[in-house]
Amino acid sequence: MKTASREVSAVSLVQEALDKAHQYQKDYHIFNFINDVEALKKAAAIDEKIKNGEPAGRLAGVPYALKDNFLSPEGGTTASAHILEEFTSPVTATSVKKLEEEGAIMIGRTNLDAFAHGSSTENSYYGPTRNSKDLERVAGGSSGGSAVAVALGIVPFATGSDTGGSIRQPASFNGVYGLKPTYGAISRYGVVAMASSTDCVGFFTQNVDDMDLLMQITAGQDANDLTTLPDFYGKETGFDDPIKKIGVIKDFDNDAVAPEIRAALARKVEELKAAGHEIVYLDMPALKYALAAYYIIVPAEVASNLSRHDGIRYGFRSEESGDLASLYKNTRNEGFMPENKRRIMIGNFVLSSGFYDAYYLKAAKARTMIVDEYRKAFEKCDFILTPVSPNPAFKLGEKVNDPVAMYLEDLMSVSLNLAGVPGLAIPVGETKEGLSLGLQLVGPRRSDQALLRFAKQIAGEGEPEEDHHIDIMGGND
Amino acid sequence: MTKYIPTIGIECHVQLSTKTKLFSEVDNDARLKEPNSCVSPVDYALPGMLPRLNKMAIRYSVRAGLALNSEINLESRFDRKHYFYPDLPKGYQITQMYHPIIGAGFVELPDGTKIRIEHAHLEEDAGKLSHEGTYSLVDLNRAGTPLVEIVSMPDIHSAAHARDYAKELWRVMTYAGVTFGDLYNGNMRFDVNTSVAPEGSTELGTRTEVKNLNSFRSVERAVEYEIKRQTKLLEKGEKVIQETRGWNDATGETTGQRTKEAAADYRYMPEPDIPPIRLKAEIVDEERANLPKMPKWYRMEFNDVLGSDLVEVLLDYRPLMEKLAELEDKKAVKKIANLFSSVLLAEENASLLNDELPSKEQLLGLVEMLDKNELSSTGGKEVFLKFFDPEMHFKDTRTIAKELGVVQENDLGALEQIVDSVLAKPETQQAQADFKAGQEKVIGFLVGQVMKESHGKANPSAVQDILRQKLGK
Numbered sequence: 001m002k003t004a005s006r007e008v009s010a011v012s013l014v015q016e017a018l019d020k021a022h023q024y025q026k027d028y029h030i031f032n033f034i035n036d037v038e039a040l041k042k043a044a045a046i047d048e049k050i051k052n053g054e055p056a057g058r059l060a061g062v063p064y065a066l067k068d069n070f071l072s073p074e075g076g077t078t079a080s081a082h083i084l085e086e087f088t089s090p091v092t093a094t095s096v097k098k099l100e101e102e103g104a105i106m107i108g109r110t111n112l113d114a115f116a117h118g119s120s121t122e123n124s125y126y127g128p129t130r131n132s133k134d135l136e137r138v139a140g141g142s143s144g145g146s147a148v149a150v151a152l153g154i155v156p157f158a159t160g161s162d163t164g165g166s167i168r169q170p171a172s173f174n175g176v177y178g179l180k181p182t183y184g185a186i187s188r189y190g191v192v193a194m195a196s197s198t199d200c201v202g203f204f205t206q207n208v209d210d211m212d213l214l215m216q217i218t219a220g221q222d223a224n225d226l227t228t229l230p231d232f233y234g235k236e237t238g239f240d241d242p243i244k245k246i247g248v249i250k251d252f253d254n255d256a257v258a259p260e261i262r263a264a265l266a267r268k269v270e271e272l273k274a275a276g277h278e279i280v281y282l283d284m285p286a287l288k289y290a291l292a293a294y295y296i297i298v299p300a301e302v303a304s305n306l307s308r309h310d311g312i313r314y315g316f317r318s319e320e321s322g323d324l325a326s327l328y329k330n331t332r333n334e335g336f337m338p339e340n341k342r343r344i345m346i347g348n349f350v351l352s353s354g355f356y357d358a359y360y361l362k363a364a365k366a367r368t369m370i371v372d373e374y375r376k377a378f379e380k381c382d383f384i385l386t387p388v389s390p391n392p393a394f395k396l397g398e399k400v401n402d403p404v405a406m407y408l409e410d411l412m413s414v415s416l417n418l419a420g421v422p423g424l425a426i427p428v429g430e431t432k433e434g435l436s437l438g439l440q441l442v443g444p445r446r447s448d449q450a451l452l453r454f455a456k457q458i459a460g461e462g463e464p465e466e467d468h469h470i471d472i473m474g475g476n477d
Numbered sequence: 478m479t480k481y482i483p484t485i486g487i488e489c490h491v492q493l494s495t496k497t498k499l500f501s502e503v504d505n506d507a508r509l510k511e512p513n514s515c516v517s518p519v520d521y522a523l524p525g526m527l528p529r530l531n532k533m534a535i536r537y538s539v540r541a542g543l544a545l546n547s548e549i550n551l552e553s554r555f556d557r558k559h560y561f562y563p564d565l566p567k568g569y570q571i572t573q574m575y576h577p578i579i580g581a582g583f584v585e586l587p588d589g590t591k592i593r594i595e596h597a598h599l600e601e602d603a604g605k606l607s608h609e610g611t612y613s614l615v616d617l618n619r620a621g622t623p624l625v626e627i628v629s630m631p632d633i634h635s636a637a638h639a640r641d642y643a644k645e646l647w648r649v650m651t652y653a654g655v656t657f658g659d660l661y662n663g664n665m666r667f668d669v670n671t672s673v674a675p676e677g678s679t680e681l682g683t684r685t686e687v688k689n690l691n692s693f694r695s696v697e698r699a700v701e702y703e704i705k706r707q708t709k710l711l712e713k714g715e716k717v718i719q720e721t722r723g724w725n726d727a728t729g730e731t732t733g734q735r736t737k738e739a740a741a742d743y744r745y746m747p748e749p750d751i752p753p754i755r756l757k758a759e760i761v762d763e764e765r766a767n768l769p770k771m772p773k774w775y776r777m778e779f780n781d782v783l784g785s786d787l788v789e790v791l792l793d794y795r796p797l798m799e800k801l802a803e804l805e806d807k808k809a810v811k812k813i814a815n816l817f818s819s820v821l822l823a824e825e826n827a828s829l830l831n832d833e834l835p836s837k838e839q840l841l842g843l844v845e846m847l848d849k850n851e852l853s854s855t856g857g858k859e860v861f862l863k864f865f866d867p868e869m870h871f872k873d874t875r876t877i878a879k880e881l882g883v884v885q886e887n888d889l890g891a892l893e894q895i896v897d898s899v900l901a902k903p904e905t906q907q908a909q910a911d912f913k914a915g916q917e918k919v920i921g922f923l924v925g926q927v928m929k930e931s932h933g934k935a936n937p938s939a940v941q942d943i944l945r946q947k948l949g950k
Contacts, residue, residue, distance in 0.1 A: 071525045084524065091518050093525065192524040196749035225527050226751050300746055304557055307568020308522040312615065324613075328561055351559075351744035360746060 001156035001210050003060045003103070006050060010043035010061025010105065017063035017107045020154040028130045028152070030145045031108040032068045033075035039063065039107045046103055057103030058217060064099065065149040065158035068109040069116055069192040072096045079192045080124035081114040083335025087315045093190025094225070095159065095201050095218045102217050110145025110158060114337040115306065116166055116194045118142050119389075119409045122400050123339040130396075132174045133435055137393040140170030143204070147174040150204040151436075157214060158204045163194045164294055165388065165413025167202045168425035172388040172438020175427040177205045179452070181215065182445045183420035184229040187222035195301035196227070198294075198417035208456040211424075215448060232446045239382065239450035242457070246272055247282045247381035252412055258391045264428045264437045265387060272385075272458060280381045286373040289366040290415035295407055296350050296363035297418070302340075303347025309335065342403060367418045374419040378444040383454060385441055387412050388425050392435040413440070422448045424455050481673040481711060483704045484681050485633035487642060487696070488668040491625045491650050492602060493537045494657045499601045499623035500528035500571065507618035508662055515618045522566035527750050534623040535754060537655040538578045538599045539764045541625050544653035544771060545594050547582025551756045553599075555748035560741045563615045564604040572600035572626075574745045578754065579625070584649060585773055586641045587789055593630040600624050619663075625655070631670070631681065636704065640697035643667055647693070648772045652795055660691050667696050671703040673711065682707065683717040687724050687731050699724045702731055770802060782807050783814050790818060796834055797821070803837045809844040816843075816861050826862070835864035842874030849887070850936045856883035885936040889943070892927075892935055896943045899926045912948055920944060 004010035021034050049056040066072070069079040071089035078084045096106070113123035121144025122128040129144040131137035132151035139148045143160035147170035150158050160167035162180035171178025179202045186201040193199060201218070205211045219233035248269060253262060269279055311317035311331030318330035336344070350359035377384060389409050399406045416423040422445070425438045443451035498505050501519035519526045542549045556574040577598035583591045604620035606613050627646065633639050647665055651658035658664055672684035685707070687699045707717045722731040775798050779788050791797050797817050801810050821829055835843075843860055846852040852860060860878050863869050869877055878884050886892055899905055905926055912919040920941060927940045 069525075071523075077524070079524070087524075089523065089525075091523060091525070188525075189527050190525045193527075196527075224529060226530060227527075227749075301749055304559060304569055304744075304746060307559060307561070308524065308566060310561060310563075310568060312563050313521050313566060314523070324563070348744060351746050353742050353744075356745070364747075 001059075001062055001205075001213075003058070003062055004043075004046055004050060004056065005060075008061075010046035010050070010056075010103075011040060013061050014039050014043040014063045014105050014107060017155050020152070021108050021149075024152050024154060027135060028132070028139075028148055029127055030110055030129055030148050030152075030154070031065070032078055032080060032111055032126055032145070033109040035074055035107050035109075038074050039105050042105045046105070057101065058213065059099060060103035062104045062157070063107040063155050064104050065108050065110045065146055065155045066096065066106045067112055067143050067146045067159050067161060069112060069161060070096050070159055071190040071192070072106070074106060075109045077109075077192065078125070079115050080112045080126055081335065081337065081340065082125045083309045083311075083316045083331070084192075085125070085316055089190075091190055094187035094222045096190065098218045099159075099214075107155060108149070110143070110149055112145060112166075113142040113339065115192065115302070115340055116142035116161055116163060117302070117337070117339045117343055119165065119169055119406055120394075120396075120399065121145065121170070122396065123337050125337060128396055131393045131435075133430075134393065134433075136395055137435070138173070138396055138398075140173035140393060142166040142170075143178075144170050146204050147171050147176060147178065150174075150176045150206060153206075156206060157210055160202050160204055161191055161194070162200045162202050162417065163198050164298060164410045164417050167200075167204065168388045168413055168423055168438070168440050169409065171204055171425035172427070172440070173393040173436055175430070175436035175438070176425075177208060177211055177427065177455075178425040178438075179203055179205075179211050179215070179448075180416060180423045181219065181448050182229065182232075182422045183417070184227050185215070185219045185233060185422070185446075185448060187220075187225040187228050189222055189224035193301075193305040195298040196305065197301060198298060200417070208452050208459065212449065212452050215452070219448070229446065232448075234449050236447055236450040239447065239453070243276050243278070244383060244454060245278045245280050245381040247280045247377055247384040249282050249284050249287065249384065249386055251284065251287065252386050256390050256411075257387055260392065260431045261387045261390070261437060265385065265439060268385060268428060268439055268458075275458065282377050282380065282384065284373045284377055286366070286369040287415050290370055290418055291407065291411050293363040293366040293370065294410070294414040294418060295346070296359050297367060299343040299347035300351050300360055301347070303344045303351070306336070306340065306344055311335070339403070370415055371419045374415075374421055374444070383441055383443050383447075383451060385439055388438045388440045389413065392431055392437060416440075416442060419445075421445050422451055424451055426455055426459070479712075480676040481704075481708045482676050482678075483634055483636075483671060483673045483700070484631045484684075485635075485639050485700055486631040486670045486684075487629045487633065487639065487646075488670070489627045489629075489643070489646055490602075490666045490668075491541065491627065491656050492664045493534055493541075493623040493625060493655050494664075495531055495533045495537060495623055497531055497533075498621035499531050499534050499599070500621055502529065503621075505622055507622075508659075510618060512614070512616035512618060516620070520566065520617055520621045522568075528571065528748075530751060530754075531623065534599065535578070535756070536760070536764060537623070538597075538625055539756070539761055540653050540768060541627075541650060541655045542579035542582065542597060543761075543765055543768050544649045544655075545579065545582040545584060545597060545627065547594055547597065548580035549756065549761045550576065550578055550580050551758065551761070552576065552753055553578035553756075554753045555599075555751045556745050557748050559744045562603070562606075563613065564606050564617075564620070566604070566617060566620060570601060570603065571748055571751070573598035575747075576753070578756075579627075584629075584642060584645055586638065586645050587776070587785070588641070590638065590641075592632045592638075592642050595628045595630050597625050597627040600626060631672075636697045636700040639669065639700040640693045643696045644693045645772065648792060648795075652769055652771050654769055663691055666691050669696055669699055669703075671700055671707065672717070673704055673707045675711075682711070683719050685717065685719065685731070686721045688721055690724055695724055695726055698729055699731055702729065706731070770799070775802070778802070779810065779814070782811050787814060787818060790822070794822075794830065796830075800834050800837070800840070804840060806841070806844075809841055812844050812847060813840050816858070820858055820861055829862075829865050832865050833870065835861070836870075839864055839874050839877075846874060846878060846884075850939070851885050851887065852878060852883060853885060853937075856881070856885070859883055882932070882934070884934060886931055886934045887936050887939060889939065892931075892939055892943055895930050895935060896927055896940065896947060899923070899930050900947060902926075909948060
């Protein structure tokens with residue numbers, strides 16, 4: 001990606017991004033907030049550093065879009081939810097801090113399904129974001145705004161959070177790269193929690209090298225997040241052989257998957273074979289429990305994590321309430337979207353005494369089986385190639401009243417989150433109608449950089465050679 | 478008439494005196510602080526905040542567990558307990574429902590009775606609410622303070638034992654040094670479960686829980702009240718309802734608050750933000766090796782010298798016991814223990830208990846001077862009190878005694894001179910004659926005269942011996 005230099009000023013990079021943001025905002029509804037004032041101030045400060053020959057960071061003057069569930073004092077952090085409409089954070093997320101320390105400049109906060117609950121960005125309190133290829137179709141979700149911001153070239157990268165596919169699915173719906181790293185690779189501190197045990201911070205980019213750089217900058221253990229792993233990014237071993245064994249999951253090749261996606265997968269498999277890689281067909285029967293387990297464990301954690309939104313200390317409070325019980329009821333009833341409430345109810349149900357063993361505990365056992373299934377699979381292959389979702393971008397409103405159909409969109413993405421393994425959505429062309437097609441490359445835990453390297457190795461010849469990011473300005477490590 | 482046997486189990490919340498809170502790095506000591514001044518974004522549950530874990534709280538828990546003679550679980554986990562209330566910012570309390578850090582153990586009461594501990598777990602405290610008529614105020618200073626909740630087995634069968642257990646638990650925890658043990662400020666709070674059942678019954682009766690008792694006396698009174706109340710109900714053929722009851726200290730009564738049927742479903746789940754705690758065995762060994770002496774050690778050491786009554790009195794003051802243990806010499810222990818109880822525990826000197834105690838050297842010096850009759854018992858007390866004067870902290874006993882002018886004259890030659898001079902005085906002639914004539918009592922007057930002449934420094938018994946010798950009796 002292009003960084004600021006003596007030749008290209010940060011102000012011009014940021015101004016260009018802001019102009020595009022405003023230009024596309026009306027039709028696509030990408031942003032909840034556009035950071036006009038602060039972004040330009042920061043850009044000017046970067047230019048000043050460059051002028052003085054001071055290090056300005058590896059992302060000097062690079063404009064980026066921030067999913068609106070990351071905390072920072074710039075703009076309110078709404079999570080696209082009414083209940084946080086008036087909320088501005090005094091705290092900055094670890095990932096945001098690391099990006100900004102390298103000179104990146106946030107130009108806007110992007111739309112999402114409220115509290116990241118959804119697969120289409122239609123569950124936003126502020127209305128849906130439109131697909132970058134077709135205004136009648138959904139952006140995917142929950143990180144829909146971020147995917148579209150990168151797809152339309154407003155910014156070279158955007159942040160996302162992926163709890164069950166929220167980065168990979170919108171990336172594939174919009175033809176960009178989307179990485180869900182290994183669970184615990186990047187600190188979750190300062191990201192509005194959806195489900196603590198599956199949430200991952202990740203990114204959207206237009207190429208693999210940018211992704212690699214962002215990982216180098218943001219991955220690492222954080223004392224503020226006890227679930228972060230000891231630093232491993234860039235230290236992966238055991239992936240030296242350029243010829244790889246690639247797993248293909250037999251069960252994912254079925255009639256429920258759209259023909260064009262099956263065809264794209266088959267094409268990619270042929271390309272890999274032609275390049276000398278070995279294809280391994282995998283039976284992974286435990287994955288059939290993934291969606292069911294996911295929609296028990298995640299709502300349970302969602303219900304728990306959203307308990308703090310009670311109208312007492314911050315955010316929206318319903319004024320109609322005469323006593324404590326009605327304050328809670330009215331605030332939460334008015335403040336949450338229907339999908340939020342659905343998940344809160346499911347979550348509380350599966351945790352209720354008498355049901356815990358039958359649902360939550362059983363789902364936790366299924367999860368253990370899924371973790372084990374992936375472990376066994378990676379004894380047979382280096383990486384796995386699968387579709388991201390069964391269908392390309394669907395029409396706005398098509399599934400919004402059918403939650404189960406919407407949940408089925410997550411069929412092939414959620415098992416990664418349950419297993420904690422990394423997955424990269426890679427763009428692989430378009431449908432006849434011009435909709436983006438994506439596949440996902442899955443690696444074992446802590447294989448993130450090797451996964452990116454392989455993605456780069458197999459990227460189609462047609463991919464434009466982006467200006468390489470190699471930084472001449474120096475900066476911190 | 479049927480006799481009813483009470484059965485009591487006690488849950489005790491102990492606030493740990495760590496510097497910072499359990500999951501955040503703000504000050505854990507909110508005494509005398511403004512409301513909501515010891516609160517971090519983690520404590521007030523800002524979105525996106527995650528718990529950190531205070532390693533000292535883990536150490537203190539291990540220490541508390543060892544003090545309870547408990548097994549320490551090398552792997553323990555946190556869980557979330559959900560309920561809505563403004564004192565609980567996250568909407569859940571982080572606690573240990575399924576895998577507590579402290580396993581089974583026991584507490585031994587002064588009379589030797591062992592009360593078994595079922596387990597004890599580490600959790601966070603909630604904030605405080607004050608209700609002001611039409612509105613309520615929330616203070617989150619206490620939210621996130623580490624607590625160890627100690628759950629006893631139902632091994633207690635009388636109100637007196639309930640009190641003894643509460644008190645012994647307080648001693649054990651304060652001796653272990655894991656809590657300030659300030660009951661007035663809620664550092665230890667007791668929930669008491671009481672039931673009664675007919676003698677010989679194999680099943681326990683329906684229990685009630687009286688929550689949030691913060692004194693040993695209220696534990697005893699609440700249990701007493703519940704035993705009476707429940708027995709009366711059963712005698713009338715009525716049933717005890719399982720419920721939480723509140724204690725009213727002024728009326729000395731418990732009143733029903735909510736029945737268990739309507740109680741909240743806490744929807745426990747594993748805490749996904751905190752990985753399991755895996756303790757190294759060396760940490761437990763280290764804590765075991767460094768565990769301070771427990772009340773039982775002092776009983777075994779001092780009961781024969783001091784008598785158990787005095788030991789039990791002094792046990793309420795850990796620094797005094799520790800000081801006695803430092804002295805090593807049993808005779809010295811006895812002398813100093815008596816000074817502690819007669820001087821320090823006297824009401825007018827209560828404030829001295831907060832001051833730094835005299836050094837071991839000072840105290841041994843005092844014992845030595847008393848033994849050599851260089852100090853009278855009155856002089857000894859004076860010197861002892863003077864130890865607490867901040868200016869005297871580094872001075873040795875003899876210097877202090879000299880400054881106070883209370884060192885007794887034991888030099889027989891010098892004493893003889895003083896006696897001679899007194900006997901030469903005209904005003905003692907009549908008394909000398911009377912004494913020689915057999916009036917034994919008069920010796921007191923003569924000793925007094927010598928003491929006066931010596932400015933109080935003469936050793937009175939030595940003076941008496943010399944007088945008797947001189948007067949030929």
